[in-house]
Structures are given as structure tokens and as C-alpha cells.
Amino acid sequence: MPIAIRPYQDADFDALCRIDADSYAPEIAYSRRTMRAFLRLPGAECLVAEEKGEIVGFVLTDRDGPAGHVITLDVAPAARRRQVGTALVEAAHASLARHRVREVDLETATTNEAAVAFWKKHGYRECGVLRNYYQNGEDAYWMAREI
Numbered sequence: 800m801p802i803a804i805r806p807y808q809d810a811d812f813d814a815l816c817r818i819d820a821d822s823y824a825p826e827i828a829y830s831r832r833t834m835r836a837f838l839r840l841p842g843a844e845c846l847v848a849e850e851k852g853e854i855v856g857f858v859l860t861d862r863d864g865p866a867g868h869v870i871t872l873d874v875a876p877a878a879r880r881r882q883v884g885t886a887l888v889e890a891a892h893a894s895l896a897r898h899r900v901r902e903v904d905l906e907t908a909t910t911n912e913a914a915v916a917f918w919k920k921h922g923y924r925e926c927g928v929l930r931n932y933y934q935n936g937e938d939a940y941w942m943a944r945e946i
């Protein structure tokens with residue numbers, strides 16, 4: 800079954816929170832309030848991946864002029880390693896490029912081997928380490944690429 804990428808709608812909110820909760824340790828996962836605040840940022844754009852009518856992943860970005868930021872990209876555990884994340888990041892890059900974004904950055908936990916491999920595969924380079932970046936004291940890589 801093909802993966803369809805489409806813009807987020809309000810009715811998707813619970814599915815996003817569920818996938819986020821399934822993707823991170825409780826102290827790192829976003830609260831519903833934080834998720835809502837990100838979705839309401841003036842430059843926010845959220846795209847969801849749908850398979851057989853079910854949301855299996857989403858990407859949330861923010862942009863300000865030529866600068867873009869990936870807030871998060873989460874794929875439901877059962878749907879991983881089937882190129883859902885790739886479809887989402889490619890769609891997000893295309894939209895950011897249409898809005899004249901030139902560089903995109905993000906943070907990801909240094910221990911998150913899947914995510915670090917994923918972002919490197921999609922052209923992101925490590926720009927530095929942000930010590931104690933997460934609530935649980937974990938460090939993050941600051942990663943970026945041009946688009």
C-alpha cells in the first residue's frame with residue numbers, strides 16, 4: 800500500500816501525540832500542550848504520512864526567512880524502516896525550498912543511532928554537540944544541511 804503525504808488537519812492531533820509518545824522516553828516526549836504550541840508557531844508546517852487511512856508518521860517544521868528547523872519527525876514503531884521517514888523528509892524539504900528556505904537544522908539525541916543514521920543519509924552534518932540538551936540530561940547533536 801503506498802504512503803500518502805498530506806498536510807496536517809486538527810483531527811490528526813491525537814494520532815500525532817500517540818506516535819510521539821511511542822517514539823520517545825516519557826521525559827522527552829512532547830506534552831499535548833507543547834505539541835499544540837509548536838503546531839501554532841507562525842512558521843510551522845506539519846505533514847502527515849498515511850497508509851490505509853491510518854497516520855503512520857509526521858514531520859513538523861518551522862521556518863523564518865531562509866532558516867528552517869525540523870522540530871520533530873516521528874514514525875510509528877510498526878511502520879519504521881519502510882521509507883516513511885524518507886517520504887516525510889523529502890516532502891518537508893520540497894515545501895521548505897518552495898518557501899525559499901536555504902538551510903535547515905535540527906537537534907537529535909547523540910544516543911539515538913537510528914535518527915543520527917537517518918539524518919546523515921538525508922545529507923545532514925553534525926555541527927556541534929549541545930550538552931544537557933534534553934530534560935533527562937542527554938546531549939544532542941546539532942545537525943544542519945542546505946537545501
Ligand SMILES: CC(C)(COP(=O)(O)OP(=O)(O)OC[C@H]1O[C@@H](n2cnc3c(N)ncnc32)[C@H](O)[C@@H]1OP(=O)(O)O)[C@@H](O)C(=O)NCCC(=O)NCCS
Pocket residue numbers: 822823870871872873874875878879880881882883884885886905906907911912913914916917918920
Ligand atoms: C528516525 C526515524 C524517523 C526513521 O524513520 P524510518 O521511516 O524508519 O526511516 P526510513 O525507512 O526512511 O530510513 C531511511 C534510512 O535511514 C537510516 N535508518 C533508519 N532507521 C535506522 C536504524 N534503526 N538504524 C540504522 N539506520 C537507520 C537508514 O540509512 C535508512 O535507509 P535503509 O533502510 O535503506 O538502510 C524513526 O526511526 C523514528 O521515528 N524514530 C523515533 C523518533 C526519532 O528519533 N525521530 C528523529 C529525531 S528528530
